[in-house]
Amino acid sequence: MILEMITIGWNNGLELRAERSRVLIDPKRTERGVPVLLTHGHRDHIPKDVKNPSSKIYATHPTTSLLTRFYGAPPESVIPLSFNETLVLGDIRITPFIAGHIIGSAMYLIEADRRRILYTGDVNPRGGFHVEGPADVPEADVVIIESTYGSPEYCFPDPHRVRAELVKWAVDLVRSGEKVLIKAYTVGKAQEVISTFNRLTNAEVVVVGEAAKSSSILARYSRLRFSLSENDPCIIITNKINPMSAGRRAIVTGWVLRRQFHGFEGFCLSSHGDFYDLIEVIRRASPQEVYTVHGMVETLANHVRREMGIRAEPLRITKV
Ligand SMILES: [Zn+2]
Secondary structure (H helix, E strand, O other): OEEOOEEEEEEOEEEEEOOOOEEEEOOOOOOOOOOEEOOOOOHHHOOOOOOOOOOOEEEEHHHHHHHHHOOOOOHHHEEEEOOOOOEEEOOEEEEEEEOOOOOOOEEEEEEEOOEEEEEOOOOOOOOOOOOOOOOOOOOOOEEEEEEOOOOOOOOOOOHHHHHHHHHHHHHHHHHOOOOEEEEOOOOOHHHHHHHHHHHHOOOOEEEEOHHHHHHHHHOOOOOOOOEOOOOOOOEEEEOOOOOOOOOEEEEEOOOOOOOEEOOEEEEOOOOOOOHHHHHHHHHHHOOOEEEEEEEOHHHHHHHHHHHHOOEEEEOOOEOO
């Protein structure tokens, strides 16, 4: 895609090239001498060679903490950014805005040659308990948006109701003497679940496995109250449940639209926006063009074109 003096490619992550500079966002691998920006700290957005000391990676403060303390990036290779503060890389200006997906998650507004391009990364206009806030969407000429749940059948339930159901289910079981095991993704979801129990109950929660490590790192950015040693009965939050472990099991993810899920009690709480949230992000950005990436790219682009009257298509694999 060529927009006057800026070229956008989609191959090794999002690739931007202006007259005097080149930038990669969420690349699979770093490239020598090319600055990298990361939208957030989920593993599928981290370059495979993150431990390479010669790379130069920009990300928000929580994400840089994950990079160095969880993924093993050398501290000298990461540069922290603050929300709403513009970074100038040659003739490209980049400003991070709150994405509302997990703590530290950023959308990037890219400005070059008077064009404003918004790359949402993973985005959630509802926000959550353990994020900086709901997505803070700036206006842009072009929006490049994730489409993880980019189809109308994905209409998530009210997150406040889901949180209330989750804590009631767990606390009632613990009161009756049972142990509760809650499976949640290591980075983001585990902290959202801990925060849910912290805000809505006085129950003690125990966090084990990799989720304990990520939660300890991220607790400095938004308070989390949890312990690392098991008492009995108790509520345990983990990224991996041993099939031999005794106790009642639950899973918290946007992918469960029904309450019973392969032997788990399913609670539909997503870090992503649903289809209607993605439409809302586009409406707020008020662009002339939309490009979709990740997930249901065709469905979302078709809807934007037909129902919103905005030029839209999946961002094709190209190299700049
Ligand atoms: Zn993510």
